[in-house]
Amino acid sequence: MLKKQKKILIIPALDDHVDLINLAKQKGYIVITCDNNPENIGHFYGNVSKNISLLDVNKLISTAKKNRINAVCAFSTDIGAVAANKIARELNMHYNPFEAVEIMASKKLFREFLCANNFLSPKFQVIEKYDQLNLDDLNLPLIIKPTDRAGSKGVQIINEIEGLREKIDFALSYSFKKEVIIEEYIETDFKQVHGDAIVQNGRLLFQCLGDQYFGEGALRFSPIATTFPTTIPIVLKEKLIDELKRFVETIGYKNGGINVEARINKNGEIVFIELGPRFGGNFIPKAIEFACGVNVSKCAFQLAIKTPITISSYNINDCIFQLILRSTVSGKFRSVNIDDKKQFRILQDYSIKNKGDEVTVGDGTGNIISVYIIEAVSKDVSIEIIRNIKNYFNVIID
Structure with missing residues (x-):
């Protein structure tokens, strides 16, 4: 009797999930990828792709049950981690206590947990609108973040009170829950x-x-x-x-x-x-x-x-490092000119933008051109490259 092939659900289907997808397939698993962007590159490596938002957990659970998956993995996203844990719990698979994952994925709950369990935490407030803010207990500078986003989306620093309302509104615009955390800068x-x-x-x-x-x-x-x-x-x-x-x-x-x-x-x-x-x-x-x-x-x-x-x-x-090449201006991406490669070699180039793609500044990830894994000739050269990126990587934007 033939052994039934196992299935794994991988959410979402991002570019940094490709190694995981390929490994699962090499181990004999059918890979089902799932997120709300059918153009994400991971879908092209999996066996089956589904167009479902990671926020629609009930639909994800239904899909997981229908496909009789044996495992689920989110790998590199907080939202995916919460969804994956709910799926695993519903299907009686390997899972974490839901409260642990939920707390770690929420900036609000995480700060509250630290305070309640004698971990050091900056002073903070969580608000849904500017009028709820009380600055009496907070000292400048401050950091504003959406409580439920990652990747620097919506993050702002406050060095002065002027323009504070606009910065809070900006951060709120990135939050799914329309909630931001304001905390003292460490x-x-x-x-x-x-x-x-x-x-x-x-x-x-x-x-x-x-x-x-x-x-x-x-x-x-x-x-x-x-x-x-x-x-x-x-x-x-x-x-x-x-x-x-x-x-x-x-x-x-x-x-x-x-x-x-x-x-x-x-x-x-x-x-x-x-x-x-x-x-x-x-x-x-x-x-x-x-x-x-x-x-x-x-x-x-x-x-x-x-x-x-x-x-x-x-x-x-210690000569190997990750470099996130970003643009400081918006426009259409044309190319990257790389100079002085005698001082380093690129071990891996994960291109995020293709020629003609739109580049935006201010949303956390829209300005990422490429991610490089680099080996420099010395640790000092690594630091020099990071401190003077434009001397080595020149991003051309139209």
């Missing part, structure tokens, strides 16, 4: 810590943490690169990992990736900015794979099908 002497972690059976198996760089001017809220490993002092790194372990245990997160964003405040204390219930976007998992040899996509697949993960000892190549 000053730090270090780069923001950024990377991915893997949890299986409630145990932190792996973490690869780096330094995250942000742009200037119009890109000051936008990440532009991550280098590995993080350069924070080892005692602070150990403290951060201990706090991450305590978070996993306290919230009850059992299986999955965690995208880590943290800062060290002026007192040397750990402040978690976000701990997303998924792996990082913009090909951070691929950068980690190149830098230390751990195949994060494979680990995500093993988590989805409930297979034990084994991670051998590894070293990090």
Whole structure:
């Protein structure tokens, strides 16, 4: 009797899901991809594609039942992680406590959880309109974010009260729930810590943490690169990992990736900015794979099908980094001129924009031209490239 072929639902069908899709197919699974954009590249690699919004969880569940899936994986999206966990719970598959995923995917619930469980958190308020804001307990500068979005969408900084209403309205326009969080900005002497972690059976198996760089001017809220490993002092790194372990245990997160964003405040204390219930976007998992040899996509697949993960000892190549090439102006994308390649080599080029595509500035992701995984001749050259991107990558916009 022929063994029935297993099926996995992968949501959404983004470009950074392609490795996961191909791996699942290599392992003999029928891959069903699902999101509300039939042009997403992942659909062209899967076996079956469905045009359903990740916010329409009931329809997703119905589709999962109809196709009798054996596993589900969201990989790199918060919205997808919530939907995937609901699907897994409904089909009695491998899942996390829903409250854990819901809290980690919501900036509001996440901040409330930190405060309730003795984790350090910046002061914050959650509002649905400008008139609800009370600035008496908040100190400038402040950060405004939609509570339910990622990828720097709608993020604004407040250095002065003038123009505050417009900034709040801008952030609200990106929120599905029409809700924003306003929190004190965490000053730090270090780069923001950024990377991915893997949890299986409630145990932190792996973490690869780096330094995250942000742009200037119009890109000051936008990440532009991550280098590995993080350069924070080892005692602070150990403290951060201990706090991450305590978070996993306290919230009850059992299986999955965690995208880590943290800062060290002026007192040397750990402040978690976000701990997303998924792996990082913009090909951070691929950068980690190149830098230390751990195949994060494979680990995500093993988590989805409930297979034990084994991670051998590894070293990090600190000359390998992720570079997010962004445009500072809107228009139509023409090309990228790359100079001085004697100083580095491009290991992977994930082109986001094609010639003639519209480029927009201010929405978090509309200005991304390409994501590169790069190996420089030295760590110093890596930093030089990041600090002076235009000297190496010249984006031509019409």
